[in-house]
Amino acid sequence: MKKSISFKRSFNDQLIEILCYYSDDKNKQDNAMKIESLKIENVGGISSLSIEKFDPKMNIICGENGIGKTNILDSIAHCLNKSSTSILRKKVNTEIGRICIECDFNKNQAYTFLVDSFEPRNYEGNTPAYHEKLYKHYMENSPYLIYLKTERLFSHKWIDNLNIYEQVERHLCNLDGVSNENAKDWFIKNELLSSKPYTNDNDKNSIELAKKAFGILNQSYSFSALKQDMEIYINTPTGIIPYEYLSSGFKTCISIVWGIIREVQIRFPDIFVKDFDGVVLIDEIELHLHPEWQGKVCSVLTKTFPNAQFIISTHSPHVIQTAEANEVIALSGENGHLEKRTLDIAPYGFKGWTVEEILTDVMGMRDTRTEWFRSKQKEFDKALDANDVLNANRIFDELRLKLHPSSTDLALSRFQLDMLNGRSK
Incomplete structure (x- = not known):
């Protein structure tokens, strides 16, 4: 059974509302805590984001630079913290920011979200005596969350x-x-x-x-x-x-x-x-x-701390290359409206994928080649179409000097140039 607790909190004189759901499953271990879902509205540069399901072991958040990966981690940390900082800010020109987090943990740990700077509302047992009891529990314990920046x-x-x-x-x-x-x-x-x-x-x-x-x-x-x-x-x-x-x-x-x-x-x-855990x-x-x-680092962490839930951010395709499909949270979007991309193309994970395939199909990189190569390739194709032997040979010499000796692009360009030279004789 899920219950909810909602708070409004001031960060830098800005209102950010935090809504927490928790499970009251009495069969859970007393100390167990796992993040199940997260919703963010108008916090930092994020206008909207919904992550419906986190993996209980490893979660790898990726996306283009500046999309809000660190903001997501900060938002989770704020939900499980008793003090206020200047890190979190609501989006400009909005009235209020919202963070909605759903956790699976023993109901005895519900006090984790209740601190006296919150204004709790709309939850069962919202009385001064109840709140005082939960706050006392909080002061004697601390959230089961560790944040490494x-x-x-x-x-x-x-x-x-x-x-x-x-x-x-x-x-x-x-x-x-x-x-x-x-x-x-x-x-x-x-x-x-x-x-x-x-x-x-x-x-x-x-x-x-x-x-x-x-x-x-x-x-x-x-x-x-x-x-x-x-x-x-x-x-x-x-x-x-x-x-x-x-x-x-x-x-x-x-x-x-x-x-x-x-x-x-x-x-x-x-x-x-x-x-x-x-x-x-x-x-x-x-x-x-x-x-x-x-x-290797993700497998090292899950083996060393087998009961913990990891939520990490990365720009590295090598990190994603070791992941199962359900462990990758690939974000995309425009104007701060983000969504988790569906990765149906990898139902069995990414362990057989190349770095280039991950960069383009998972991380959203349009092309793994440099701007210089794309420009030269365009010039070379134009010279081929115009039967311009002199320019085609000149551009190929540049490609030959800068491309990998075993490059398939270089081999194709050499074949095309040989065809052009043969026609010109």
Whole structure:
């Protein structure tokens, strides 16, 4: 059975209405939470958008640049957050923005959406005593949502003293994203404590999973040691190096995995990390990753956190290339009116598709060739039609120098030129 809660909230003195639906299925696990659907009206650059069904495991949002992928993630985060920021704005020249989100989770978690800055209306039990009770529950718990924005790398930090105290309140704002501040301190502290008899199993489990993160993309890499200089050392094919000497791609992937582990350990200390069954938002997941790793990162995340629901955005065809059909949310539209494109052409997923096919048929790219090539090809075709041998040979020489040696376009142009030269003799 579905129930609903509706709120009006002020962001930058602008009204944005949030409507939340939730399930009261008593058979659900107490901590389980999954996003089922989302509707947005007049928020940011989005005039209208309806995503009727999210996959319970992996959701990959793609579309042309500026279509509103980050705006969608921010909207979801705002629905599951107790504080206000200046990130979300209603569309210009509209009276109110609306976000309607539907979740599948235990009714005992309904308080997640109720904070005292909202004006709740039209839901069962809307009394001051009921609201106070739900708000108290919220303050004692936090939404099962983790948001990783594009800031993932952190520079070298000399550890002269460990920051061992984590302020849980700083981890409860889903709108700012997971912070890398003190991530190195967190790893060192947990590694030092992992061998102590008083360290609980959850904390030991968290640090072991964090150490495995060094090899999840390439098994040739692994955690080596934490040495007296308080540096983290890694085994690599070229020898042992400090963590900071890893490539930005390696550190980005590790930062994502560490960010999730750290948030679960701090915010949900009674949950084993692999048992976390909330929602993880990741913006532009492909940042700093080599194309080969872009094709692995989603499977790495679902294997490392098998019970979580991921909602990510990407510009990378390599990320989509590993997806099942139901995992891709390809957006298109004009003037802010967006829709999820039907991808009936891929009923069994995209694992057999080429990058070019994904770019054109999924991501909406009109042509994978450069403007220079299209212009030269047009000139070449014009010269062929006019039987202009001199110009055709000149343009072909340019194509030969710049196209791939095995290009089928080059082979076709060579055949056409040979035909033209033969006719001219």
